[in-house]
Amino acid sequence: MLWFASWLSGREGEEGPWFYSGRGGEADSYTVPANATGLRVRRWPNEGLDAEYADVMRTGPLAAVVAGQLDFDSPQPFSRLRFRSTQEESRA
Numbered sequence: 001m002l003w004f005a006s007w008l009s010g011r012e013g014e015e016g017p018w019f020y021s022g023r024g025g026e027a028d029s030y031t032v033p034a035n036a037t038g039l040r041v042r043r044w045p046n047e048g049l050d051a052e053y054a055d056v057m058r059t060g061p062l063a064a065v066v067a068g069q070l071d072f073d074s075p076q077p078f079s080r081l082r083f084r085s086t087q088e089e090s091r092a
Contacts, residue, residue: 007038
């Protein structure tokens, strides 16, 4: 599986420079940039499909991230897709 990771910055989670691209399985450390507010990890589970991604927001010192334990099944805070809120759904 192909993995790709990039830093997020700012209040809107603008995507910044990438710091990892590969097949996974490595155990490296990366210095978190001072302006990083989080990171985005993408994975391509199957060739020909769109990437899935998970955002990890920095709420304090970031000790470690284990890509295999990230939640790729829930909507991400900076997704470019618009998700309806429960209030909007109740009005529809």
